Amino acid sequence: MxxxxxxxxxxxxxxxxxxxxxxxxxxxxxxxxxxxxxxxAAISIQSRDVVTPAIRGAITDINGTPMVVDLPGLVISINRIVIDKQTDKGVLILSRVANLFNLQYSDVYQRTRLCGELPKNNRAGCWNGTRYQPIPLVGGASQDDALEIMENSDFYPGVEVSSVPIRSYPSLVGENVAHVLGYVGQVTDEDLKNPEVNYYRNEVVGKSGLEIEYNQFLRGVPGVRTFLVNRKEVVTKEDKNIQAVAGNHLITNIDAKLQSGVEKALEAAVKRARASGYRGDSGAAVVLEIKTGRVLAMASYPTYDPSIWQKGLTVKQAEDLFSEAKGVPALSRPLQGLFAPASTFKSVSVVAAAAAGYPLNASYNCPATVEIGNRTFKNFDSIAAGRIPLDLGIAISCDSLWYQIAYDEWVRDGGLKPKPTANDHFFNAAKSFGVGQLTGIDLPSELKGRLPNRQWKQNWYEQNKDFYCNYKQRAKKADLTAYLIEIARENCIDGNKVRAGDAVNFSIGQGDTLVTPLRLAQIYAAIANNGTYYQPQVARAIVDVDGKVIKDFKPVVADNINIAQSTWDFLHKSLRMVVTRGTAAGVFSGFPVAVSGKTGTAQVFGKNPNGSAKDDTSWFASYGPTNDPQYAVVMMVSQGGFGASTSGIGVRDIYATLFGVNGNKIDSEKVIFPTGVPSTIAKVDLKQVAKKVDLTGVKVGGVKLK
Incomplete structure (x- = not known):
């Protein structure tokens, strides 16, 4: 080789x-x-999972009274695999279901379509899952309707009846709490893609509110039975059988009786505004425990029935939830509504004035008008009060004295050519109270509000400069008026500058300043507590089904405003004067509990959908009792008119609920917290639901309940 x-x-x-x-x-x-x-992988190809959803944990009030709980119920679902094989694509079957449950066929059709099958502008109520899982159509169906379907299965192919736990809202003392509790819904494809959580197709998970915030605790662990099958889908053996584990319970700081009273007071305030000729389109109310930050009650108006998500949301209901004509009931106004705080903000301006060296015990001029540049700034109703002490100026809500102080400080800081070391006392005072930041409440989708300081003005200018500098080419024809063109010219030249008018408006809570009702409640809690304020907390504790505490939520200090005690003392005296001899004196006349607070009537610019000018926003921010502050109470009514006559009365009604006031006397048996807000963790009492909800004859797992 x-x-x-x-x-x-x-x-x-x-x-x-x-x-x-x-x-x-x-x-x-x-x-x-x-x-x-x-x-x-090989086993997964030849295995089939039968998933049993876990009983979801209850959400209770601070006393352990259930506000939402899983109860046995019958659910009617649609199997799209079967329906789509019909010659008419299921039209006849869906029509029969619609007739049986008195539903519109269009609603049934819409709710059984995948969202991707519908136009983007018409997806209200669509199904977020896949066609391979049953699509829930009716929750809490009656046994008669369920039997009608089961006994006539040939007449209803693809229509399935199942006995499952249904999220139920017993409303034992008339509370609604929809925006706080949130709602649950079926697992979506997006949920299934979450690598951190192992979801199953037929689970329900939290979608908003406390339900999503504490979903990991409430969810429990689904039961799974895995069967091995051959190629003919015949079961060969059971591979595993994992029992479902019920979810933990969430005890909140909400008191159900107080919540019910706050909701009624808020609704009455909105209707009172309307009766007075104002639009009164919405409102919010918050009650905080001052020395812990616990949220004892929080209401939003308009609200909605939280059970609609479980009963089956119709297309109209889905549209109404986000309809401006209906007041956007889905919006949680305490933490998502942004409004100018108006004169309630003068408490912050007092802190700014003290920091700037203005004597708080001095007297100041309160003229009818103040000329600044080429603009005239008017006092409320253009009324002059002469030279008055500052505390009286707070009590009667004089605007013009603040115009002068704010303008003087603006000039000292350099005006349109600000000093590199501008003091910005007003902006810094607002920042110390957290304006423009999140409160950190344990609920999703909170909005920050707006602190229109120099940095905000610069950011705004950079985003809008191109529009204003090319206004004649970019604006609508209807907006090409001489006045708007001149404003656009000014914004193009120096839109990044804090102008005199900006400073003046800021001092009275107008202009670009925006806060949520929750933030304002936190501000007044800080004032009552001499500068220390807490992160608002809805959750009190997580406990398991046996009552063992899994997690105890302790109060968290958000910040502490370090200023002279004399400034807090002045504020306390001034805010009490508002109620005794100022703008809220008539509202609280004869009230047996001493409270302190501030009215606010915010001007709103813009038009309603019908073309009418927007009405003023009504505010009342307060704390009480004055000598030993325990609660901060705030109410806001959008387009509600005057602060005192709309929101002031509403806040008085809330205090009446808190302290058991009947007429001008206190009924000790009706006081919500006779010995103070409970400091111990309550026991969850699900028996209270059984006393109100009749479950007789309901089948769970094939067994009738007695």
Missing amino acids: SLRARVNLIVFQTLVFSLLFALFGRLFYLQVLESDKYQD
């Missing part, structure tokens, strides 16, 4: 041995190192 032949043979043998080595290496990797992975 020649040398060349021997070399070729060696190369060939080396190649063969290399391939064999690679082959055996791969086999070793697949059969030894990765055997568990591929065994599971």
